[in-house]
Amino acid sequence: MMETTQSDYSIYRQVVTQLMNDQEQLPSLPMLTLEIRRALAKPEVSMPQLVSLISRDPALSALLMKYASSALLRSRVAPKTLQDVLRVLGLQQVDRVVMLHSVKSLFVLHSPSHKLLFMDAWQRLTLKASICGFLARKLGQVQADHAVLASLLSEVGSLAVLSAFKGGDLVPTPARYHGLCQAYSKSLGLMLLKKWGVDEAYVDIVREAGNWPLQRQRQIELLDLVNLSLFHTLLDSGSEAPLPALTSLAAYAKLNGLHNDVAADGSLALVSQHWDEIQELAAVLR
Incomplete structure (x- = not known):
């Protein structure tokens, strides 16, 4: 593995910049994912066709x-077959879960060091997505699976940063990887989502995630859920970056009295009191 010093950080930046300048190197959605999504978009598609795919x-x-059996959905009867699953979820939710699964499988890991960085990032992203889905279900303004996918895609650029290091001989330390994500994650995320042709709502989330004071409407919207989940993930990680007070977030101002209690650690009581349920969903996504 290549030896580097702190002054060599420019080497890592150069590698990521080369990836951004040659977008053909960015990962594409798997062919099976595209086939499934095309089939889901056809009004005439049959259940056996989808199950087969x-x-x-x-x-x-x-x-x-x-x-389909997770606490997020709370189905009365757990599905036993793939056909049951499709009926429980509906085609739109299936499409979103297909995308979620594809994101994890897109990034080829070239060494144990790559894998450690990826798994650490994936663990954080799935926790954030689980908080987002949980809040969506509790607050009732946005579909939970929509929130889960939006939260995950909001930082897909962080995973794309790792795809820049294809040689395997140059692997950033966790601290350098974090710095590269801060510098390039948003730009890479926008490039990826446009390449994949996903819904513009998800592209907008990438642009605005972390914009704590932004308020565009009075009701809770998708961006509010993503920002609340981002806040709680950073709080849980003990991030060195200074966080604003939860009560100063535009998203917090939209919460009603049933959901806006703040716990001693600065998190929403709603989140801290249901941490086990959130972790259960995160385990499903991993």
Whole structure:
């Protein structure tokens, strides 16, 4: 592995910049994902056709089964077959879970050091997505699966940063990786989502995530949930970056008296009191 010093940080920046200048190197959605999404978009698609397509990816089938049985949905009867899952979730939710699964499988890991960085980032992203989905279900303004995917895609650029280091001989330390994410995650995320042709609502989330004071409407919207989940993830990680007080966030101002209690640690009591449930969903996504 290449030896570097702190002054060599420019080497890492150069590698990521080269990736941004040659967007063909950015990961594309898998062909099976594209086939499934095209099929889901067809009004005439049959359930057996979808089951046949999805069954070609056992990991995706397993994720859909776990997701449909998770606390986020609270189905009265746990689905037993893939066809049951499709009925429980509906085609729109299936499409979002397919995207979520694809994101994890896109990034090739070139060494144990890459894998450690990826798994640390994935653990943080899935926790954030789980908080977001939980809040969506509790507050009732946004579909939970919509919130989960939006939160995950809001930082997909952080995963893309790792794809710049394809050689395997140059792996950033956790601190350098964090610095690269701060510098390039948003730009790379925008490039990826435009390349994948995802809904513009998700592209907007990437642009505005972390914009704490932004308020565009009175009701809770998708961005508010993503920002609340980002705040709580940073708080949980003990981030060295200074965080504003929760009560100063535009998203917090939209919470009603049933949901706006603040815990002693500065988090929403709603989140801290349901931490086990949130972690349960995060385990499903991992």
